[in-house]
Amino acid sequence: MNAPAVGLTGGASPLDTRLQRELDSFRAADLYRVRRIVEGTHGVALTVDGRACISFCSNDYLGLASDPRVAAAAQRTLGSSGTGSGAAALVSGYNREHAQLEEELADYTGRARALLFTSGWAANLGTLRALFGKADALLCDELNHASLIDGARLAGARYIRVPHADTGGYAAALADAQAQGGEVGIVSDSVFSMDGDEADVPVLAALARQHGATLVIDDAHGLGVTDGGAMALADVYIATLGKSLGAAGAFVAGSEALIEFLIQRARTWVFSTAPPPAIAAAARAALRIIRSEPEHPLRLQANIARFRRGIEALGSGLPFRLSPSTTPIQPLIVGPAGPAVALSRALLARGYWVAAIRPPTVPAGTSRLRVTLSAAHTDAQIDGLVAALADASADAA
Ligand SMILES: *Cc1c(COP(=O)(O)O)cnc(C)c1O
Numbered sequence: 001m002n003a004p005a006v007g008l009t010g011g012a013s014p015l016d017t018r019l020q021r022e023l024d025s026f027r028a029a030d031l032y033r034v035r036r037i038v039e040g041t042h043g044v045a046l047t048v049d050g051r052a053c054i055s056f057c058s059n060d061y062l063g064l065a066s067d068p069r070v071a072a073a074a075q076r077t078l079g080s081s082g083t084g085s086g087a088a089a090l091v092s093g094y095n096r097e098h099a100q101l102e103e104e105l106a107d108y109t110g111r112a113r114a115l116l117f118t119s120g121w122a123a124n125l126g127t128l129r130a131l132f133g134k135a136d137a138l139l140c141d142e143l144n145h146a147s148l149i150d151g152a153r154l155a156g157a158r159y160i161r162v163p164h165a166d167t168g169g170y171a172a173a174l175a176d177a178q179a180q181g182g183e184v185g186i187v188s189d190s191v192f193s194m195d196g197d198e199a200d201v202p203v204l205a206a207l208a209r210q211h212g213a214t215l216v217i218d219d220a221h222g223l224g225v226t227d228g229g230a231m232a233l234a235d236v237y238i239a240t241l242g243k244s245l246g247a248a249g250a251f252v253a254g255s256e257a258l259i260e261f262l263i264q265r266a267r268t269w270v271f272s273t274a275p276p277p278a279i280a281a282a283a284r285a286a287l288r289i290i291r292s293e294p295e296h297p298l299r300l301q302a303n304i305a306r307f308r309r310g311i312e313a314l315g316s317g318l319p320f321r322l323s324p325s326t327t328p329i330q331p332l333i334v335g336p337a338g339p340a341v342a343l344s345r346a347l348l349a350r351g352y353w354v355a356a357i358r359p360p361t362v363p364a365g366t367s368r369l370r371v372t373l374s375a376a377h378t379d380a381q382i383d384g385l386v387a388a389l390a391d392a393s394a395d396a397a
Contacts, residue, residue, distance in 0.1 A: 030337040031358055041066040044376045048353055054381045056371045057355040061225050061328045062296040063376030064246030064286045073285035074247075077278040085274040089116075090263070093274030101280040104287055105251050109231045113259035114251045117268065118275050120220055120240040123250040124151040126268030127236060128187070128216070130261065132157040137177035138185045139170055139213075141199065143192050148218055152187060164192075167203045174211045184213040190230045191221035194362050194370060196329030198228050205233035220250075224290045225297060226327055245290070247283040249275045300375040303382055304328055307373055310386035318393050319343065320369060331357070332369040332389075340367035346392035352385050 012020070026032045039047040043066035046055050064070050077097055085093035098116055105114035117123035128151035132138055136157040140148060143164045152159050160177060162169045170186060177184045186208050188199045201217060208215040217234035224244035231237055236258060240250040252262060262269060290296070307330060311322045319339060320332035334340040337358040344356035347369075358367045371385070 030341055036353075044374055044381065046353075048348075051351075053348065053351045053353045054377075054384065055353045056373070056377075056385055057353055058372060058374065059221065059243040060246050060376075061221075061244045061300060061372070061374055062246070062290065063374050064244065064289060066376075067246065067286070067289065069289065070246055070282050070285045074278040074282040077281035081277040083276055083278070085276060087274070088270060088272060089274040090270060095274070095277040095280065097277040097280040097284065098274060101284050101287075102251070104284060106253060108287060108291065109237055109253040111231075111237065111253040112256045114253040115259045115262050115266075115269065116275065116280065117250045117252065117266075118272055119248070120145075120218070120238070120242070120250040121147040122268040122272060123238050123240075123252055124148050124218060125154055126151075126266035127238060127252055127262060128152055128155045128185075129267060130265040131155070131214070131216075131236070132183060132185055135182040136185065137180065137182060138187050139173045139177065141165065141188045141192075143195065144187065144189055145193055145218060145220070148187055148189070157182075157185070165197065165199060167200055167207070170204065170207055174207060174213060177213075178211055184211065185216055186213050187216045188218070189221070190217050190219040190228050191226065191327050191329065193221055193329065194357055194368070195323060195331060196221075196325030196327045197323070198222075198226070198327065201229040201233055205229070208235070221327065221329060225300065241279075241283045241286075245283050245286040247286055248279050249283065296375040300328055300373060303373045303375065303377050304330065306379060306382050307371065307386065310383060311389070314386065314390050314393075318389075320389075320393075328373045330371045330373060332371060334367050334369065335365055337367040340369060343369060343392055346395060347385075347388055350388040350392060352388045354385075 036048045042058060044055055081095060085095055087093040102114045102116055106112060124147040132155040134156045137160055138152040138157045139160045139162050140152050141164055142161050160173050162173055186204055188204060190201060191198050205215055214235045216236040217230040219230045219237060219239040220243055222228055222230060223239040235254060237253040241247045320334045323331045323333060334343060340356040340358060344354055347354050354369045354371050356367060357370045362368060
């Protein structure tokens with residue numbers, strides 16, 4: 001006779017007992033995470049958990065996720081091409097919309113070719129695993145995105161953690177890595193997702209060239225927003241379509257040989273269903289807007305400056321510290337997790353949605369409100385957030 005399945009016949013299974021113990025510890029440390037439900041579009045003015053508010057926590061930096069022209073392009077393609085692509089691109093899932101988007105992304109980035117992935121995670125895991133292996137070394141900024149960290153680990157290469165934005169650290173690690181033989185890769189975010197500061201891509205490119213290393217840059221938060229040089233200088237340029245382009249997915253751009261190699265060997269691409277053609281159509285429409293309407297990034301820069309002026313004018317004695325970021329990611333560093341969460345809640349009660357970011361996403365003791373600005377924010381909305389921050393801080397004191 002088979003043993004009874006304890007978990008199914010009542011009583012907690014060993015798995016659930018273990019998980020519940022861990023969940024309780026997350027809660028006790030103010031690290032428990034929950035989702036909030038948005039109704040309708042994910043624009044600047046939205047409805048979350050049934051209440052209207054102004055969002056300052058999206059990566060939709062240019063407001064294109066709710067642009068009617070982008071939605072209309074997706075709708076037209078849904079009408080002509082249906083929903084799913086039905087198979088991986090190497091089988092039968094490769095649609096004319098995908099091919100055209102890849103051509104347009106190659107043209108936009110000034111590269112020979114581009115290859116469309118289902119997500120930034122898939123692009124980073126698949127690319128690093130395909131290009132590097134056990135004999136190689138990867139030099140990675142310590143604040144790199146989780147998908148770059150996991151991609152480097154999956155590649156099986158020697159993982160060399162470089163202190164944040166320390167170009168001297170790269171130089172030393174490069175000499176070291178080269179002495180051991182194998183290929184060497186430099187892997188970095190362009191704009192760091194939780195701090196908003198930027199890697200010095202021109203210096204990294206010069207170091208890579210000098211040492212015969214390969215430069216891999218993830219420009220998820222830079223594409224369409226800031227040009228830190230990654231498009232022109234990275235050997236392997238990776239960016240997502242779900243942030244400033246308001247769609248979903250990601251792409252790698254680079255040489256003919258790079259893209260052909262990824263088509264043969266990037267497992268997250270080879271063995272994954274191609275994205276819906278309608279999503280490619282949405283990204284194409286968004287890219288057309290980015291290329292023809294330079295006013296959106298200009299407006300975004302003005303909004304960033306307005307927010308910073310507003311916070312600076314509040315003076316001292318605040319329970320947070322403004323970071324020296326010039327990108328749309330403007331973290332307000334609080335420190336401990338509990339007060340960061342309390343401040344986020346107090347803002348939501350005042351109609352402003354700003355996410356509290358806690359460990360393990362950021363180092364312990366650096367919990368923060370991650371304010372992100374969009375070209376779609378109005379002056380009044382930005383001034384309103386600053387006033388609400390002042391108000392909520394006075395309550396917290
Ligand atoms: C968001 C993000 C990713 C992941 O992209 P998805 O398309 O959301 O999977 C990768 N890298 C960086 C730097 C990101 O910010």
